[in-house]
Every structure is written in structure tokens, then in C-alpha cells.
Amino acid sequence: MTETTAPAIGPADTTFGHPKGLMTLFFMELWERFSYYGMRALLILYMTSTAGGLAMGTEVSGAIYGLYTFGVYALALPGGWIADRLVGQRQAVLIGGVIIAAGHFTLAAPIVIPGSDIWSFYLGLLLVVIGTGLLKPNVSAIVGDLYANDTPERRDAGFSIFYMGINVGAATGPLVCSYFAENVDWHLGFSLAGVGMVIGLIQYMRGTPNLKGAGELTGEEAEPRQLRSAKKQFRAALVVAGVLIAAVVGLIKGGILPFTIIGFAQSTGLIVVVVAVLYFSYVITVSCRDTTERHRIFVIFLLFVGAAMFWSGFEQAGSSMNLYARDYSDRVIFGWEVPTGWLQSVNAIFIILLAPVMGMIWVKLAERSPSIPVKFGFGLIMLGVGFLVLAWGSLYVPEGAAADPAIGVSMNWLVVTYFFHTVGELALSPVGLSSVTKLAPHRLVGQMMGTWFMGTALGNLVAGLVAGRIENRPPEELFTVVAVIVVVAGILFLLFSKVINRMTHGVK
Numbered sequence: 001m002t003e004t005t006a007p008a009i010g011p012a013d014t015t016f017g018h019p020k021g022l023m024t025l026f027f028m029e030l031w032e033r034f035s036y037y038g039m040r041a042l043l044i045l046y047m048t049s050t051a052g053g054l055a056m057g058t059e060v061s062g063a064i065y066g067l068y069t070f071g072v073y074a075l076a077l078p079g080g081w082i083a084d085r086l087v088g089q090r091q092a093v094l095i096g097g098v099i100i101a102a103g104h105f106t107l108a109a110p111i112v113i114p115g116s117d118i119w120s121f122y123l124g125l126l127l128v129v130i131g132t133g134l135l136k137p138n139v140s141a142i143v144g145d146l147y148a149n150d151t152p153e154r155r156d157a158g159f160s161i162f163y164m165g166i167n168v169g170a171a172t173g174p175l176v177c178s179y180f181a182e183n184v185d186w187h188l189g190f191s192l193a194g195v196g197m198v199i200g201l202i203q204y205m206r207g208t209p210n211l212k213g214a215g216e217l218t219g220e221e222a223e224p225r226q227l228r229s230a231k232k233q234f235r236a237a238l239v240v241a242g243v244l245i246a247a248v249v250g251l252i253k254g255g256i257l258p259f260t261i262i263g264f265a266q267s268t269g270l271i272v273v274v275v276a277v278l279y280f281s282y283v284i285t286v287s288c289r290d291t292t293e294r295h296r297i298f299v300i301f302l303l304f305v306g307a308a309m310f311w312s313g314f315e316q317a318g319s320s321m322n323l324y325a326r327d328y329s330d331r332v333i334f335g336w337e338v339p340t341g342w343l344q345s346v347n348a349i350f351i352i353l354l355a356p357v358m359g360m361i362w363v364k365l366a367e368r369s370p371s372i373p374v375k376f377g378f379g380l381i382m383l384g385v386g387f388l389v390l391a392w393g394s395l396y397v398p399e400g401a402a403a404d405p406a407i408g409v410s411m412n413w414l415v416v417t418y419f420f421h422t423v424g425e426l427a428l429s430p431v432g433l434s435s436v437t438k439l440a441p442h443r444l445v446g447q448m449m450g451t452w453f454m455g456t457a458l459g460n461l462v463a464g465l466v467a468g469r470i471e472n473r474p475p476e477e478l479f480t481v482v483a484v485i486v487v488v489a490g491i492l493f494l495l496f497s498k499v500i501n502r503m504t505h506g507v508k
Contacts, residue, residue, distance in 0.1 A: 018158055019146045021214060024207030029139055030165040031200025035104060035193040038173030040318045041341030045326060046186045053186060059468035063265040065319050066464020068125050073457035075133025077450050085230035088217030089138035096134030097201045103127030104194030108187040145214035170348035178341025265465055272458050295503035296439040300448055302500065304455040306376045307432050309489050311459025313383045313482050314421055317347060319467030324475055328397045330408040343414055350422035358426045372435050373497040379428025380490030386420035387483035389413060394476035438507045
């Protein structure tokens with residue numbers, strides 16, 4: 001990681017007892033999440049829509065959605081490296097935001113370039129993936145830099161405020177973008193996501209002086225020799241990537257390598273699983289220095305698997321559950337049709353309401369707080385319960401619901417599902433991040449955090465592939481299968497919790 005110089009912050013540089021730079025990062029994250037979740041709420045709806053959309057089948061759309069969300073998290077790894085070795089986190093956030101905005105406006109390009117829908121669509125998605133990979137991991141790192149010399153309590157409070165920005169953006173983005181996309185024009189929704197990112201960039205550039213040096217490239221990594229070496233490595237990586245892409249494209253065009261979007265998504269998932277197993281096997285057998293380290297790394301592997309399974313269900317919010325809201329839910333209230341994407345805000349609203357409650361519960365339990373595997377098991381079971389609720393509601397979907405939004409089942413089935421999913425997320429996600437940093441040896445923390453992101457990326461990819469089945473399977477059958485898989489996984493975490501706890505060797 002980058003060696004940073006702690007910013008000198010005095011009373012004049014604070015707002016409500018926190019560094020002024022926190023507000024700069026708060027609003028940057030808010031608007032970035034506004035743009036991300038605003039666009040995500042539209043994505044699969046636009047791809048499958050025959051009214052101004054791309055009119056793709058759900059299986060292909062689900063695969064594209066999965067690859068897109070996979071890329072967003074997978075590119076956090078090179079995005080972090082670029083910040084740590086080349087430009088610093090502050091510049092990485094700025095560059096990432098510019099690329100994200102360009103991606104959203106490229107998605108909106110068919111407004112001014114008729115007939116360019118499919119090419120601008122793929123290019124726009126690629127730009128958003130690259131930009132988010134640069135911005136997302138580094139904006140959080142700058143928050144940490146702001147509190148480099150502060151107390152753990154104020155640091156935790158600062159991150160709590162920062163994460164509130166995430167959820168405010170995630171709640172408002174779908175409300176704004178979905179309304180205009182579904183009622184006016186799809187591309188206007190993409191444009192508004194871009195406008196949100198531009199607003200975030202403007203306030204970020206204006207508030208940069210408040211960061212007081214946080215996020216800058218300093219120390220050994222800022223030395224000319226190190227920078228030259230990093231640039232050389234970066235150029236070599238680009239050349240290798242370019243050659244590989246050109247070779248694959250050549251093989252596909254020559255008919256030697258069969259290619260489909262669905263096949264590519266499935267192959268990507270399989271490759272990630274194989275690489276993860278080989279990587280953890282190598283670390284456990286070669287890199288670990290004693291039995292304690294081996295046991296703890298194995299626990300991280302179990303958390304990787306649990307996290308991938310959790311996100312493979314949870315992230316269906318933007319895919320299969322979004323399609324369910326459109327095709328099977330009664331969205332008419334007092335004669336007005338609620339935009340499908342508005343239901344994408346429910347999870348973020350529940351997080352804003354429930355996060356303080358869950359936090360107080362863990363604090364009150366103190367030493368009696370559930371262990372790492374128990375919280376993972378609880379999170380997976382809550383995810384499964386949510387899908388069982390949705391499967392139950394699907395039994396009451398009337399014939400012809402997909403053609404008439406006024407005759408589907410109540411939206412409350414989805415709202416209750418999101419409630420259980422949010423409770424599961426609050427139990428599993430924070431403890432997963434914290435546990436990885438505690439379990440990994442100091443020299444391997446960065447790599448192990450990378451595996452956490454890859455678990456999230458893998459889960460997103462699987463979520464898209466599963467969502468593609470909703471067209472060919474009854475929703476009650478699809479959601480029941482998902483529920484059973486994650487509930488069984490949760491029960492296994494609970495059954496083996498004592499064994500897993502012993503393997504943590506005292507890490508709580």
C-alpha cells in the first residue's frame with residue numbers, strides 16, 4: 001500500500017468535529033453511487049425492453065449484467081495498484097470519476113447518434129467498469145488517510161458518516177434515473193446518471209484543498225526510480241493485455257474459437273473459481289509460515305466461498321428481482337404506475353434505517369456477540385428466507401401479469417424480501433471485511449483483501465447468470481432453488497462454527 005503522510009488538521013479544518021475533507025469524499029461517494037445504482041436500476045430493463053430498448057433475451061441480458069457487475073469489482077484490484085504505484089489515490093478518484101461520467105454519456109449517445117445503440121452500449125459499460133475500478137477502492141482509502149493520526153472511535157465515526165453517503169446515493173439514484181428512463185426515454189436515464197457523476201466531480205475538485213494531502217503519492221513509491229519501474233510494469237501489462245485480446249478476437253473471427261456472451265460469462269466464472277482454489281492452495285502450502293497462519297488462511301477461503309454465495313443471491317436485486325418487479329408485481333397505486341426501478345431503492349433505505357439498530361445490538365451483546373462463522377451463517381439464512389418469501393409470493397401471480405402491471409402480486413412481497421436481504425447483508429458484509437484484515441498475516445493483508453473483492457465479483461457474475469433463467473423457469477422454482485442453496489450453506493456455517501472458530505486461533 002502507499003505510504004502516506006498524515007494530514008495536519010487543526011480546529012479550523014474540521015466540521016462538526018471531523019475533517020472538512022470528509023464532506024468532500026462524502027459527496028463524491030454519494031454522487032458516484034447515485035450514478036452507479038441509478039444506471040444499474042435501468043440496465044437489465046433497458047436490455048430486455050422492446051419499447052426503445054435493445055430487445056435482448058433475458059439469458060443474454062443476465063450474462064451481460066453479470067459480466068458488467070463482475071468487472072466493476074474485479075477491476076478494483078488493478079485500480080488499487082494504479083493508485084498505489086502510479087498516480088496516488090486522489091488522482092485515481094478524479095480520473096475514475098471522469099471515465100465513469102464518459103461511460104454514462106456514451107450509454108446515452110444514441111440520442112444524438114441514431115443507430116449506435118449496441119456499440120455505444122458496450123463501450124459505455126466498459127468505461128463505467130474501468131472508472132469504477134479506479135474510483136471505488138481509492139475513495140475509501142482517502143477517508144482512512146484523513147484519520148491517520150486520529151482515535152479509532154473518531155475513525156469509525158468518520159467511516160459511518162461516509163457510508164451514509166453511499167446509501168443516500170444508492171437510494172436516490174434509482175428514484176431519479178428510473179422515473180425519467182421509464183417514462184420519457186431510456187437514454188435520458190443514462191444521461192442523468194452521468195450528470196450526477198459530473199456534479200460529484202465538480203464538488204470533489206472544489207473541495208480538494210480540504211483533503212490536506214490525504215491520498216497523495218508519497219514516500220518510497222513517489223521516488224522517480226519507483227515511478228519509472230511502475231510505469232514500465234503498467235505499459236508491459238497493457239501490451240500483454242492488448243496482445244491477448246487481439247489473439248482471442250482473431251481466433252473468434254477466424255471461427256477457431258466459438259464465442260457467445262453466455263459461454264464467455266460461464267467460462268469467466270469457472271476460471272475465477274479454479275484460480276481462487278489454486279491461489280489459496282499455494283498460499284496455504286507455500287506462503288504460510290506455521291499452522292496458525294494456515295488455519296487462518298483456510299478460514300479466509302471459507303469466507304470467500306460464503307461471500308461469493310451470498311452475493312450471488314443478494315445481487316439479483318438488479319437482475320432477476322428487477323425483472324420480477326416489472327413483469328409480476330402490481331405497481332399501480334391510485335391509478336399511477338410506480339416505475340420498476342424505484343424498488344431498487346428499498347435496500348438502501350432499509351440499510352439507513354437498520355444499520356444503527358444492528359450496530360447497537362452488536363455493541364450491547366459485547367462479548368456475547370456471535371462469532372464470525374455464526375454471523376456468516378445467519379446472513380446466508382436471512383438471504384434464503386428472503387427468497388423463500390419471494391417464491392411464496394410467486395405462487396399467487398395471475399395469468400397475464402407480465403402484460404399488465406395492474407394485475408400482478410403486491411409489491412410488498414419484494415419489500416419484505418429486501419428486508420430480510422438487508423438484515424443478512426448487515427450481518428455478513430461488515431464482519432467479512434473486518435475478519436479478513438484480522439485473520440491475514442500483515443504481509444498478506446492486501447492480497448487477502450483482493451480475494452474478498454474477487455468473491456464479491458464472482459457472486460455478481462453468478463447472480464447475472466442465474467437471473468437469465470427467469471425467462472425459462474417459473475419464478476417460484478428459480479427463487480426456491482436459490483433459497484435452498486444459500487440456506488444449506490448458512491446451516492453448514494452454523495454447524496461447523498466451533499471448528500471454524502478454533503481455526504481462527506483467538507481472532508474474534
